[in-house]
Amino acid sequence: MNIKTPINFSPNFSTTRRNKKKIKYIVYHYTGMRSENKAVKRLTDVNSNVSCHYFIKRNGQIILMIPELFEAWHAGKSNWKKDISLNKNSIGIEISNKGHEFGYENFSKAQISSLIKLSKYLIKKYNIKISNILGHSDIAFERKKDPGEKFPWKHLANKKIGIWHKIKEKKLKKYRKKKISNIEMFTFIKYLNKIGYFTKNLNNNKKLTLVKSFQRRFRQKLINGKIDRECLIIAEKLSKLS
Ligand SMILES: [Zn+2]
Numbered sequence: 001m002n003i004k005t006p007i008n009f010s011p012n013f014s015t016t017r018r019n020k021k022k023i024k025y026i027v028y029h030y031t032g033m034r035s036e037n038k039a040v041k042r043l044t045d046v047n048s049n050v051s052c053h054y055f056i057k058r059n060g061q062i063i064l065m066i067p068e069l070f071e072a073w074h075a076g077k078s079n080w081k082k083d084i085s086l087n088k089n090s091i092g093i094e095i096s097n098k099g100h101e102f103g104y105e106n107f108s109k110a111q112i113s114s115l116i117k118l119s120k121y122l123i124k125k126y127n128i129k130i131s132n133i134l135g136h137s138d139i140a141f142e143r144k145k146d147p148g149e150k151f152p153w154k155h156l157a158n159k160k161i162g163i164w165h166k167i168k169e170k171k172l173k174k175y176r177k178k179k180i181s182n183i184e185m186f187t188f189i190k191y192l193n194k195i196g197y198f199t200k201n202l203n204n205n206k207k208l209t210l211v212k213s214f215q216r217r218f219r220q221k222l223i224n225g226k227i228d229r230e231c232l233i234i235a236e237k238l239s240k241l242s
Helices: 036-043 109-126 155-159 169-175 184-193 204-218 229-239
Strands: 025-031 053-054 063-065 090-095 134-135
Touching: 036 053, 053 109, 063 169, 090 109, 109 155, 169 229, 184 204, 184 229, 204 229
Parallel strands: 025 090, 025 134, 053 090
Antiparallel strands: 053 063
């Protein structure tokens, strides 16, 4: 399969070509801007210092902004497993959406079908592990909420894009909001660490954003920052996949 896209190059990239083998992650974002045009302008403006490899418009059109073998500037300060600052070893995909600040909307069907096509192409080309397909909020939970709780992670996982727990909703519902012990709270954090989240130096505030970030990705029905039994069983299952 090949991806043919229109090009709108961004000047914001590191000019050293990277080895194909360096690419091990895909990171999804939403643009979080008032309009799609503004988002495109910002990502291609030399003064913004931000960019991505691919941009997906509301109508599903995919635009190439940075060639894959150059490092785009989309992740910022970030951590996953043992990796720090993921720009150097990832492909960044921006999906047009106003985001939590300006009116978070459902991703369009056209966007998701383009995203699936593009992701499959990249996964194959760079041999990317499904556990290395991430959202910006996974790797920078203190600062970021994107792509957020409307992003269809479960649907993508059905297409072998990203991990999922596959626990039935009926079972999950029983454990939603059910309290767990203090020891189980620690176990939960341990599972998160195993999945790949950065769990060092957690104060209460950081812990809250970490739990919310986990929920935005894996327990999208309730984002409250509280660790309940549903979160615990999901995390346990996922920790075995990572
Ligand atoms: Zn982002």
